[in-house]
Structure formats: C-alpha cells, structure tokens
Amino acid sequence: MAHVVSLEHGSMPLMKICIHRGAKEIGGSCVQVEAGGESILIDAGMPLTSDSESPPIPPIVDGSSLRGIVISHPHQDHYGLLPWMPTTPVLMGDAARRILRAAAPFMRQPSLNLDGPSLVDRKTVSLGSFRITLYLVDHSAYDSYALLIEADGKRLFYSGDIRVHGRKRELVDRLMATPPASLDVLLLEGTTLGRACNVAPKPEDAIEDELAEIFRETTGIALIHASAQNIDRLVSIFRACLKTHRTLVVDLYTAEILAATGNPHIPQSDWNRIALCVPQRQRLQIKKAGLFEALERHSRHRIFPKTIAKNPGGYALIFRELWMRDLERANCLDGACLIHSQWDGYLKEDRLLKIDAWRKTNGMPFHQVHTSGHASPGDLKRLVTALNPKMLVPIHSDVPERYSELYPYVTAHADGEWWEI
Ligand SMILES: [Zn+2]
Known part of the structure; x- marks a missing residue:
C-alpha cells in the first residue's frame, strides 16, 4: 500500500504539482497533480536503478482523492509501479494496454491493474475536475502520448517521452505547428541533454538502410538484439529483410506484441x-x-532451428539471450553476425556481457545500429519554443541544470516538493 499523508488546501483555486520522482533522473517518472481537492497521477514508473522486488514507492498524497492514473506510454520506467499504486482507474492507450497484457505471460512481474478509460489522439477525457487532452507522439514505445491537463483554469503540458526522428515524427511536427495555447507549465523530458550528442539525430529510416547493408555483407544469419516492443525498429528490420530477400524470424512473444498493436500496417506473423x-x-x-491458442494462431509460417541451419543466410532473427543455446545446438551460426540495436549503455550490463562472450566464442562480428527514442537537444529546443509555456520544468533528465540552454524561463523542482501554479 502507498504511504498516505495529508495536503492542505488553500482558499484560492490553484493547481498543485509534485514530481514524486524524475526531477533529476531518467526513468521512474511519477507526478501528482492536485486541484479542487482531487488529484491524478501522471505515470507510475519503475526507477531504472531499482529491483522490481522492493521498489521505492512514492508517498501518494491523500490516496482517497485520487481519481486515476494516466500512463503516457508502455515503458516500465513509466508504468512499472502500478502494482503498488492505490486501486483507481488507469488511463492509457488501447494498443498500449493490449501490448502490456500480451507481454505479461512472458515477463516475471507482478500482475498489473490496467482497467480504465482509453486515451485517444486529440480527444479530451474528464477525470473528476481534470480535463485531459491527448496528443499521440513519436517515441520508441508504441501508442505514446503527451498530455494537456486542465483544471481550475490552469494548463499543464506533460511531454511524456518524445522524439521527432522516428516513423511518427509528423505527429510532433503537427503538435509544434498547432500547439495548445496559453500553457502555464511545460514538464519536458530531457533524456539526451546529459548525453554528449550535438549532431542531428539519425532518423529511423537510416536504421533500415544500415541494417540492409549489414544483411547484404553477412553470409549467415543476422541476429538483431532489439526490443520486441520497439515497433518502429521491428518495421525497420522487416523492411531491411524485404530489401535483402531474408525472412524475419520472430518468437511467440514478438509475434504477440506485433498482433497487440492492432495495426494492419505493422508486420504480422502470417x-x-x-x-x-x-x-x-x-x-x-x-x-x-497455457499459451497453446496463441501458438496455434501464429503458426502459419512456423519453422524450426534445423530449417534455419539449412540456409542461415536467408534469415534475420529478433535475438534475445534465450536463443543462444538453440541456435548453437542446431548449427545455425556459420557466417552469422550480431547487431546490437538498443541503447549502447546496456552493453555494460551483465546479461549483455554474457551475450558478447558467446558472440566472440562463435566468431561473430558485432555491429551497433540504433537511434534514440528521445528528442535531441536541438529538437527539445524547437519543441519548447513552439509550446511557449510560461514556465519550463525539468523531468526525466539527469541534468536539470542544462534546461537553461533550451529556454529562458526554467524552474527546477526537487523530487517530493509541492509547488503551485
Ligand atoms: Zn519511454
């Protein structure tokens, strides 16, 4: 159960905001907004540094006044604390909800309450005294939203995680072209501000070309270590396969995630x-x-490792650690390569070091092909200029002090501090 403390209400109608977590770190975002004696939570993220057995639970103020939790997108550092939150409606995109439900049987995590109203692009939902308008945005998670929250005449905009160089960049271009007016506060993610990158971000289309190039020069199977939930990336990998006449091999987890998008334009197992x-x-x-029905549903083009071994150069495979033994045993690795298609920071983790040792043992070349799920500093600056808030407040960044490079009106607030607009 969340720890509950009381909050005093002034006589003036005000919006009160507390960043429970995320004021000076990437991941674990959790913000509470209070107005007229009611409150909502925006995201309930698992900190990236926590183990999921005993995570730090934010002290939710007056759980009885909580009208709901809005989950901006289906990344663990934005929804992972849901099992420890008070029972209340959970608002998120329908596809995001389906993706988390599809992933659950394959994950070792507590069961999630995901019941609640759906977020729909450019639609407004009411939650107690709050009006929440959703803006579908470009990010590495599917079905990601930025939020405009209105109450008591105040207007708060929350960027969620956002970028302008993926396959949905037009959505953010549209947001910048027709921004919501008169924003009192913008809570803006700044993941890339602490990472030395002054060059323009690589667009997702360029990833497709780089992958196709590697597929062409690789005689054996191409193993791509990518998140099955990064749908943009799966599309890039599939399109690179089409260009190089390879078949994309997915496991049941990936097949289920692709189906959960509910989007007929996203590649599917059949x-x-x-x-x-x-x-x-x-x-x-x-x-x-007991996932036999799902297995049946995705088995139209089922193959076995021994099929791959007959012509490894005809395949590219969405790779995870659990594949190592099967591929080795079936002799699928002649001429193979490993492509790391995620953030390079993960390469220092034990599980990645284990994969790297396995790769070296099998004489496989290594490639890194990736672009960030987060807007570059230049794009963040364009975004905040377009949204033109009275105040910019840092969140989801380990360098809040660098926000002054984006915009003149910045106020940083500490985790756990309540402030008013
Ligand atoms: Zn994210």
Missing part, C-alpha cells in the same frame, strides 16, 4: 517473409502459461 520459431525456453513458458 505475412510473407515472416516466420515463427520458438526457442526451447519459450516452449516451457508456453506450457506453463
């Missing part, structure tokens, strides 16, 4: 040039969780 292959460890998960 499309030509896509095949399902189930590693041994996942077969055990399927048995344990």
